[in-house]
Amino acid sequence: MTAQRKIILETRGLTKHYGGVQALNDADFTMYADEHIAIVGDNGAGKSTFVRNITGVEMRTRGEVFIDGAPVNFASPQEARAHGIETVYQNLALADHLDVPANIFLGREEVKFRLGPLSWLNKKAMNARAKELLEETGIKIPDLSQPVAGMSGGQRQCVAISRAAGWGSKLIIMDEPTAALGIQETTRVENIIRGLKERCVPVIIISHNLRQVFNLVDRIVVFRQGRIAGVLNVKEASGNDVVAMITGVDQGVHENASYI
């Protein structure tokens, strides 16, 4: 690692306890602005807790988070978004009965004039911007004015990702972006993630799919029992190394195991 590389996200001693349960312990983590990182680990290993405590969904028990070198302490996901940190959830991201532009602008609608809750929506501007945004990310949706409830899982996830990508974000975090998708749709979402790499948008992906992880990212962070068990460079590591680190067992994994 050269000293010139810009650090986008750093955590020091990030810890979260739920009552007596230590979900996350002393996570020290550094991410550079020019890389894509995967977070892997067994269920309950602390992956989602780690992300939720960075993005302000939960308040950490102790530890520090730095964005662009500056300490931050987000009280809500909205604050994190205001700092350019976008999160894409597995399948929770969209409001079913709203159309595509409404979902893309959810929580930060463009308005013609401000009047508290009665601020007047600027639907025309939002429709136009949504169209541009989807073209930029290469997503084709025939009719933007349909409620997203009628769309396929892949289309919905594409909308969610282009929403995250569309806000000039510094960092996009994706929690199992393809877990609920079919093969074709997974490919489409992966292509969008590669496009983000070309546009130099840093991405963190939480994933169970090691093949996908090796194809998409530069480094893999492995969580086990609430701690960061290790960080691997995909060019130097094998699937076996990752599985060994996830399970904590350094043997017995066949080279052709289906989950590698």
Place this chain on the structure above:
Amino acid sequence: MDASTNTGTAKPAKSKGDVGKTPLAWVLQNVVWIWLVALVVLFGLFNEFFFTVFNMQNIMVQATVLGMLGLAMCLPLLVAEIDLSIPANMGFSSAVGVIAMNELGLPWWLAAGTGVAVATGIGFFNGFCITRLRMVSLIQTLSMMIILQGALLAMTRGRTLTELGDSYVWIGQASVGGGWPVMPLVFVASLIGLGIVLTRTVFGRCIYAVGGNPVASNSAGIRVEATKIKTYTLAGFLAGVAGFLLASWQMAITSNQGESFLLYAIAAPIIGGVSVFGGRGNVIGVMGGVLLLTVIQVGLAIISVPSFYVGMIGGLMIFIAVAIDALRVRMFG
């Protein structure tokens, strides 16, 4: 996850968006208007009195209070909650206003305003209990309904309040140009106002988002609990206005004022396409539901169906409406 996930976008013909354009979908989506036209024709054939101007005026007046309650009721439904206390709130708050007027000598407008303020406060309190105290809306508002009904009975001691004064009852009695009542204008204004709030403002967008997917709304930075509290507060306000209108129209407040409206107030929005699962529906649909229920009530009276059957038929209408709603959700998401 829906069934179309696995088939992917390669077969767009199977997506729900296209099914939504079939004739059956059109019928299901507009069933309230089709039903309304059919019933108007039917009642008109049975008795030509149904088509008279006088009867149309009567339907408009009858629809006003139910319409206000329907608008109030659709708000909690849109955020995937319910408020059973709305009709009881209507009766209780208007009695508070009138008793304040008679006991404290308040002018009529202040009395009406006091009633509306009390109703708004009760709406706020309901919202507070459901969000901050995590009470289940069905049970919390059921208990609130019983409390308010009991409080109304206690306040009136079983008597009917009739000394409302000419100014107080003006809005319910005034008419222009050959008996066209003024009162329905309040409903029309509320309908337009609420329609604008729901479709054109950030608050309206928040209501639909919270009802459609509270988790997504929260992660998008929408304050879900605050939105629900505001929604209940607005519902309480509309119930208060409905209370003023009902007292002014009836020129009296009975000790069980509003109780009979409960089922119809819930049924009207649902018949009009407001989903009980939240996030779907609009005020035009509520108006359709209100007009349909009013036409049924007036029509059954006009064609001389014995009053013993009216309640049963009303219940049957609600059942059919909910069944159609379920069918529509199942077929078109």
